[in-house]
Amino acid sequence: MTEIIRSLADLTGRYDAVFCDLWGCLHNGKAAYPAAVAALQGFRATGGKVVLLTNAPRPKSSVIKQLDGLGVPRDAYDLVVTSGDAAQMGMLSGAVGRKVHFIGAPKDEPFFTDFAEDLAAYAATQPPITRVPLNEAEGIVCTGLFDDLTETPDDYRSTLLMAKTLGLPMLCANPDIIVDLGDRRLYCAGALAQAYEEMGGQTLYFGKPHPPIYDLARRRLAESGAPADPQILCIGDGLRTDVQGGIGEGLDTLFITGGLEAERFGTDVESPEAGLLLPWLEGEQLSPTFAMGRLR
The missing domain is CATH 3.40.50.1000 (HAD superfamily/HAD-like)
Structure with a gap:
């Protein structure tokens, strides 16, 4: 107990x-x-x-x-x-391909460029990751909503449906569904991953x-x-x-x-x-x- x-x-x-x-x-x-x-x-x-x-x-x-x-x-x-950090390792290993479509906020741009020392050493041994439009992608990297102060997962329904039609796996960099910012409740990448799974999409998680x-x-x-x-x-x-x-x-x-x-x-x-x-x-x-x- x-x-x-x-x-x-x-x-x-x-x-x-x-x-x-x-x-x-x-x-x-x-x-x-x-x-x-x-x-x-x-x-x-x-x-x-x-x-x-x-x-x-x-x-x-x-x-x-x-x-x-x-x-x-x-x-x-x-x-x-x-x-x-953990999701970067997954991305660098090619878990969702090497041509990826990004869903996330501008504040999350360092995900593609800023690696811890151990990950930077690994990245140097791997082929590059290229960001591309959805219709050219082998997979999706999702760090969250573009604007979590105003958007909800419903705003991404058409994008997720297209990704599901294309058979793209999603790398979810944050399994959290929600967080509280002061007295406001915001959606995280996990909410988009959950919505994608409910559509039948494949999602890979690296966080808690x-x-x-x-x-x-x-x-x-x-x-x-x-x-x-x-x-x-x-x-x-x-x-x-x-x-x-x-x-x-x-x-x-x-x-x-x-x-x-x-x-x-x-x-x-x-x-x-x-x-x-x-x-x-x-x-x-x-x-x-x-x-x-x-x-x-």
Whole structure:
């Protein structure tokens, strides 16, 4: 049964590293959560490694720049691993062909040019990826909507239907369906991938809860000097991404109830009511190891 805890410090000494989600845990898209920052700094102070594991479809350098702008200090984490990093590896390997059609926002352009050091070395050994119109493509690379502030998946129905007719596989760089930007709820690449699958299209995922992003995170964690076979705790507010992914990897999980699902568990976002949380988790057939309201 899921144990409700008060703070990350309650688990001091039990884990060598955490894989911590960003949006909804560490920030809300507009500003960092000070208590979450302090919790991660405290974990590092005890010798733990903090890996920020995010379904952002951009490379880690772009995410680090965003974190700087949101006020997340660099001493709150050791590593950043993104769905974009893992999806870049898939793209470079030719998972959806070498002539691809891009669906995404201008802010996601670095996906095609900005590679982490390990990925840049791999890219240098592979044939180039070329961006082409839909009718010339071998596959689709989707990082999200062009304008997630105004668009919904319905705006892409005709494009997705044409892609399905052409038999194009889609590489989804961010499996998240939605995120909250302050008090606004926005659609992500996962919503387009879901719509494409419902039409019968083929979709490949590289972020949480799927294995590629965890494989990359484990490799980079090992390279950072973490102990062999480290004890890892996965932290996140996405039940079907952070929690399901962690469980699938055989890792303990900490569900942050005050994120995407905050309205379900009582009036105090900091303290979920067990009588509401535990039956809901049972209905979802997922049981995180721990839960807390906000990361602190």
